[in-house]
Amino acid sequence: MSGVYRMAVITIVLTAVLCIAFLNYLTHSSRRYYWLLLVALPFSFIVNHWVKTPLVIALATWAGIPLKLSLTMPLWFIAVILLNAPIFEEAIKLFPIALPASRKLMNDAPGSLWTGLALGMSFGLGEAAYIAYGIAQSPEYNSLPWYVFTGYAMERLIVTFAHGFMTAIAAYGFYKGGSNILIGYLSAVGLHALINLGPVLMALKLTPASVSSAGSYAVILAAFLLFQRHTRTAKKASGQETGEVIYFER
Amino acid sequence: MTSNFEKKVYKPRPSAGWAWVGLLGLILLGIGLSLIIQTGFTGPYIVAILITVPTGIVFLTIAVCFPSMRYEIDGTRLILTYGPLLRYVINLEQVKSIKRRDLGIAIVSSFRFPGLALFSVPYPEVGSVKMCATAANSGILLIETESEKYGLTPADEKDFVAELQKRMGK
Numbered sequence: 323m324s325g326v327y328r329m330a331v332i333t334i335v336l337t338a339v340l341c342i343a344f345l346n347y348l349t350h351s352s353r354r355y356y357w358l359l360l361v362a363l364p365f366s367f368i369v370n371h372w373v374k375t376p377l378v379i380a381l382a383t384w385a386g387i388p389l390k391l392s393l394t395m396p397l398w399f400i401a402v403i404l405l406n407a408p409i410f411e412e413a414i415k416l417f418p419i420a421l422p423a424s425r426k427l428m429n430d431a432p433g434s435l436w437t438g439l440a441l442g443m444s445f446g447l448g449e450a451a452y453i454a455y456g457i458a459q460s461p462e463y464n465s466l467p468w469y470v471f472t473g474y475a476m477e478r479l480i481v482t483f484a485h486g487f488m489t490a491i492a493a494y495g496f497y498k499g500g501s502n503i504l505i506g507y508l509s510a511v512g513l514h515a516l517i518n519l520g521p522v523l524m525a526l527k528l529t530p531a532s533v534s535s536a537g538s539y540a541v542i543l544a545a546f547l548l549f550q551r552h553t554r555t556a557k558k559a560s561g562q563e564t565g566e567v568i569y570f571e572r
Numbered sequence: 573m574t575s576n577f578e579k580k581v582y583k584p585r586p587s588a589g590w591a592w593v594g595l596l597g598l599i600l601l602g603i604g605l606s607l608i609i610q611t612g613f614t615g616p617y618i619v620a621i622l623i624t625v626p627t628g629i630v631f632l633t634i635a636v637c638f639p640s641m642r643y644e645i646d647g648t649r650l651i652l653t654y655g656p657l658l659r660y661v662i663n664l665e666q667v668k669s670i671k672r673r674d675l676g677i678a679i680v681s682s683f684r685f686p687g688l689a690l691f692s693v694p695y696p697e698v699g700s701v702k703m704c705a706t707a708a709n710s711g712i713l714l715i716e717t718e719s720e721k722y723g724l725t726p727a728d729e730k731d732f733v734a735e736l737q738k739r740m741g742k
Contacts, residue, residue, distance in 0.1 A: 336599065339595070343592065343685075343686045346686060347686050347708070347709060347710075350710060467610065469603075469606065469607060469610065469617070472620075543679065546679065547679070550676070550677065550696075553676075554676065566671055566672070566673040567671065567672040567673070568669070568670075568671050569670040569671065569672070569733045569737070570667070570669060570670040570733075570736075570737060570740070571668070571669040571670075571671075572668055572669070
């Protein structure tokens with residue numbers, strides 16, 4: 323068994339436990355959101371195999387551009403590569419919201435956030451498995467022991483939560499309706515694109531790896547803060563705020 | 573200060589906080605020991621070993637001490653303890669307010685898990701709180717003094733607060 327698969331199992335189990343704990347805390351132990359953590363598991367495989375990769379290959383073939391990311395590529399094609407994942411991944415993560423079973427969970431503002439969060443984290447867990455599969459295909463990495471993949475583990479843990487925050491922001495927009503649907507979706511796409519900007523600039527040799535990672539994590543932090551702000555607003559709107567009882571004051 | 577009040581001990585409300593800390597401790601210790609077995613103490617992972625093994629042991633110690641969490645009212649003092657690891661003493665004459673409320677998440681790192689919060693924990697709404705509680709955010713009893721805020725979660729909250737108020741002469 324390839325080392326990366328062992329680390330993937332550890333990462334996915336640990337991250338899933340943390341996702342459940344986070345959902346448990348936010349929903350005050352309401353277990354009805356747990357099953358959503360299973361729903362989007364195959365979505366990363368689906369969107370990568372049948373949407374993102376074929377689209378980029380088709381466009382590259384049509385335009386006669388080699389697929390290796392470099393500054394010799396036209397700017398529009400670099401933009402396509404940057405936006406490919408955000409546009410399609412944020413869309414597929416929201417797809418289950420259209421299903422009647424999920425819609426029942428979106429009947430109040432906090433519920434929409436928890437639903438989006440669970441679906442996004444589910445996608446992230448599936449993506450961790452998909453990326454491990456991709457790494458294992460490389461003979462360069464396939465023979466390495468499991469414990470050298472700590473970078474993969476940390477990144478996937480953080481990115482899984484980032485997927486949750488972004489989908490929660492988009493789902494909250496869907497709950498509010500009207501133009502908020504587009505605002506929510508585009509906010510998620512924008513945040514996702516900014517997270518991916520660092521790695522793209524690094525591949526273009528425009529920034530070092532440390533700057534690329536720091537930039538991505540700063541955007542993930544911004545996504546968390548926006549999620550937290552929506553959470554406070556949603557709780558206030560639904561009367562779930564603080565529940566303060568004053569026993570004594572002077 | 574002398575007092576005629578007898579000492580009363582209150583337990584915190586139950587939670588599975590010990591399991592989270594214990595699990596994390598086991599994972600860290602497991603990773604550290606695996607690295608020792610596979611690379612020894614001279615390999616390139618010595619820094620990782622030096623971080624994971626002691627941290628794992630600390631987390632396991634905290635998990636083991638979980639049943640020792642208690643709130644002791646002795647005269648006009650409230651003493652929050654968590655085994656030998658934590659001891660906060662609150663002079664009841666200096667208490668400004670006692671409230672129960674839910675608290676949000678701050679992004680600053682602190683010792684806060686689902687079902688367990690210890691030591692100083694920053695919260696966005698109320699600032700830094702000295703926690704000795706079996707919850708990190710829900711239903712926290714906040715005791716504010718002139719200089720500090722304390723967070724606790726007594727199992728029998730009403731009786732606990734009534735006893736505090738009796739000792740405070742309110």
